Structure formats: structure tokens, C-alpha cells
Amino acid sequence: MNFKTRFLYFFKPIFWGIIIAILIIHGSQLGTTLITFISNDKVVSYSESVKKASPAVVNIYSQQYVNSTIDNKQHLQPTGLGSGIIVDKAGYILTNYHVIDRADQILIALQDGRLFTASVVGSDAITDLAVLQIKGKNLPVIPQNNQYQPQVGDIVLAIGNPYNLGQTITQGIISATGRNGMSSSGRQDFLQTDAAINEGNSGGALINSRGELVGINTSEFYTRNQNLSYGISFAIPYKLSKRIMHSLIKDGRVIRGSLGIVAENLDPLLARLWGLKAQNSTIIKQVKEGGPASDAGIEVNDILLKINNIEIENLIFAMDMVAEIPPGSKAILTILRQGKEIEVEVIIGELSSFPQNSNR
Secondary structure, three states, X not given: OOHHHHHHHHHHHHHHXXXXXXXXXXXXXXXXXXXXXXXXXXOXXXXXXXXXXXXXXXXXXXXXXXXXXXXXXXXXXXXXXEEEEEOOOOOEEEEOHHHHOOOOEEEEEOOOOOEEEEEEEEEEOXXXXXXXXXXXXXXXXXXXXXXXXXXXXXXXEEEEOHHHOOOEEEEEEEEEEEEOOOOOOOOOXXXXXXXXXXXXXXXXXXXXXXXXXXXXXXXXXXXXXXXEEEEEEEEEEHXXXXXXXXXXXXXOOOOOEEOOEEEEEOOHXXXXXXXXXHHHOEEEEEEOOOOHHHHHOOOOOOEEEEEOOEEOOOHHHHHHHHHHOOOOOEEEEEEEEXXXXXXXXXXXXXXXXXXXXXXX
């Protein structure tokens, strides 16, 4: 046995004995330090995320002129309460359309105490979104990440002004994505969350644990008899909100293409009978008389397979595709009718700015 081997043979037990002794003597302190280190490394508190996002979430107070019974004159009276999000240094604010609908005056209160009167840039009843603008210096802007994809299970925080109590943070997760049956138009996919969203939260921010905007809080879920179902709330995804916002800033309204039909996803059993994938097929249930589809000869029970040679994934995908086609443009629809695939040329119309069940 050489010297190096003998040295390691005798030194190892001594070395590990010293380490164990240190751990025994200072174990509790070391454990506390280790836990503190881990806590600082991982997101345990969301205070930093809130600090990044909350200054850009504003309180919105809408007012209307109301006839006074005292002097027979009209006076501004508070009629609505909600929240909004400053998304640009130019003072653009995203909120829900229903927050500012019919308002004669819109007041914006920032968390730093400043108060502004906002102008309406544009609104879109179909997606329940509106863009406001205020003029001010050093306005806080909420962090945004175009690459972020919301996933079921992501932790989220809802920021708003419930019941005018003042800015409040509630926490939950993304419970589901792609909820598309919750609006009167059925045109957008909602994010579902169990973070509490109460009256006054509408138009506020849903953020992730990095403080980035995930969605625009819009509603709680009510059952058929209007009982509130706790733990089920909805938000409009950020990417959709951003797209609508840019259209409103550019044109003052959202210009969407329309076929003038009502359609639904094909029933899986019916799809099997036709040898189709239900998720890639949409069946036409109504054709609006005098609309683009009617003029092109589209019929009820036609099955829509492709738009401009692009296979559709589902109803919402098809609706979005049509909406993106400028009105007046030509589109080629591939449909299945009585077992035969045919192509039909349609001149795209324009969708009304307000939701209508008979229009797509």
C-alpha cells in the first residue's frame, strides 16, 4: 500500500466525521439557510410579478347623463365599474366592451393616484373588447410576451377592482383553454381559470407568475338558473385581444369576412358514416338568404372541408379563417355534398359588428 492510498484510507473517515459533526451542530441553521436559498431561487411569493404588472391595471368608472328630479337638468352619474390594462406607452388601454358600453364619460384611475378622462378608440361587441386612450407621461405598461402559450395548470393571478374595494389580487390556475361556447357570438376561445373574478374585475389583467399578460378577465360562470358557479371564470386570451386592439387602433372597428352561414362541428358518428374526421369537418346548418354563401349556391347540410385549399381543424378555426379574408375577396370552399367533393367560389361579405346568431 503506497503513501497516497494509506493517506486516503485514514483521511476519509476523519473528513466525513467532521462534515457529519458540522451538520449535527448547525443542522437547523443550515436547513433554514438551504430552504431560504431554494425559496429565493424558486417562485414561492408572487410579489415581484404583481409589482411588475399591477401599476398598469387601472380602475374604470363609467358615467352617464341622467335627468335630475331637482333642477330638470342632466347630470353625470356613475353607472359602471370595471378595470383596464395599459398596454402601450401611448396610453392605450384594453378593457371589456360591456364596461364602457353607453358611457358618456369614462374616468381612469391609476394606482399612483392620477386620474384621467379617457377617449374611446374603438370597441368590438363580438369579442367584448374595447380600446381606450389617455394622455399622460410615464405611464406604466404591463409586461407582454408574444411567445408565451397558456397551458392548463399554469399558475395565474387576476388583478382588478372588485366591488370598488380597491386593487385586489386573486390566484388560481388555468383550468382549461379553448372554451368557445361562452359568448353570444361563439367566436372566441376563452381561457378558463379558478382565480376569483368578481364584479369590477371585468377588463382587468390575468397574468402569469412572471407578471406577463395572459388574458383580459371578462366574466364568471353562471348556471342556467343564474346561480354563480364558484371557481369557474373566463378570460379573453392576450393574443386575440392584441389582434383586436390593433384593428381598432388602425380602423376604429374590426373588419371581418363573413359567409352568411351558421355551422357546427360535425357529429363524430355522422363523420364516421362519411369516412371523415369530425374534428376536421364542419356542417352547415343555416344559410342566410341573400348572403355570400347563398349567392354561391351553398346549401344546408353541406359539409365544409377546406377553405382556399387549407383543411379546417374545427369550427373556430374555420370562423377565424373566414374572418381574416377581406370582404369583397374571392374564396374557394371545398365541400362534401351527397358524397361528392365539389369546389365553390364565394365572394366574402362583411360580418356585422354586433353578434348575431345567424351570421358568420
